[in-house]
Amino acid sequence: MVTVGEKVAAAARFADIRGGSARRDWTRRFRECGAMTMYRIGIDLGGTKIEAAALDDGGSMRLRRRTPTPPGDYAGTIAAIVGLVAGIEQAIGARASVGIGIPGTIVAATGLVKNANSTWLIGRPLGDDVEAALGRPVRFANDANCFALSEAIDGAGAGHGTVFGVILGTGVGGGIAIGGRILVGANAIAGEWGHNPLPAPCRDEPAGESPGPACYCGRSGCIETFLSGPGLAADHQRHGGAVLDGPAIAAAAAAGDAQCRETLDRYAERLARALAGVINILDPDAIVLGGGLSSLRHLYDEVPRHWARHIISNTVVTRLLPPVHGDSSGVRGAAWLWRPEEAG
Secondary structure, three states: OOOHHHHHHHHHHHHHHHOHHHHHHHHHHHHHOOOOOOOEEEEEEOOOEEEEEEEOOOOOEEEEEEEEOOOOOHHHHHHHHHHHHHHHHHHHOOOOEEEEEEOOEEOOOOOOEEOOOOHHHEOOOHHHHHHHHHOOOEEEEEHHHHHHHHHHHHOOOOOOOEEEEEEEOOOEEEEEEEOOEEOOOOOOOOOOOOOOEOOOOOOOOOOOOOOOOEOOOOOEOEHHHHHOHHHHHHHHHHOOOOOOOHHHHHHHHHOOOHHHHHHHHHHHHHHHHHHHHHHHHHOOOEEEEEOHHHHOOOHHHHHHHHHHHHOOOOOOOOEEEOOOOHHHHHHHHHHOOOOHHHOO
16 A cells, blocks of 8 residues: 555655646645645844744744844854754754845845845845855845734734834834735835934923934934934933933833833823824824834823824824734744745
8 A cells, every 4th residue: 555655755756857836736735635734934133133933834833943143244144044944944844935034125126235233234145145045035024024014914913904013122113014915115115214303303302302312324313213222211311310221211110200200201202203104104004013112001002192183184093002923023024924825
């Protein structure tokens, strides 16, 4: 009697002989019989760590690994990605599609990275080099786009047509998902709101919102200089507060510290102004907050209370939501760059 395994092996050999179309047809038929799980690997390439995860057909995370990012080492970064993929594929016993979220963008016309805060990637053909190292096509997206995609597909934004995903962490970024697909934009910068000026600056504000703090991008008063984690800490100091980071400010405010409470109130009001500008242009169904500062629970009540007067609509139904997947959204969104039927 011929076993199922022998039939599978024979079908695989036949598919290899016939070529790509036969391989895809065999894979589809085998999967329809319920005998095969198609995996997608997502990688979140961060400034301090590289994280990878394997998702199965249904989007469940089966395996998750991480390794330190080798700072300033381009070749070492590629080697780390290859090592993570190899380790995961060995563990799951299958070859998988690979999607990677990066802290920047790959320019379609040149294939080179731009706008990356991991500066050793800038000007490098990361996509081509990773594909050559892995021996397969790889899909890349900005890390904020991966966050937006993850939360739009099966996270807080699931069921909403247009989702704006916000990163509030060391920096401020954003991504747009429409109908479960990333909006990249003509210049590959859709959703990048962090280096726009803070809207409606208060010129009589004691520490001055205009021209505002200097930003590393060369401008002043960028949204990121107010709404990032370092921006929150700097604002607290400008108003006479102690040297505290965001979590410490939040903890002190919860314990009754009036000065820290005022700092968080300023933060919420500024975030409301910044997001009102997004709503006026994009009019999303949902805005999902991510990054370390998304854990500030008061934002989800206070920001919508403030943003109404800055939005040109009598009613505002856009929802402001915390993330479902938290810090897993980066790897999940990168994996979702491949649809389940494209995986493997």
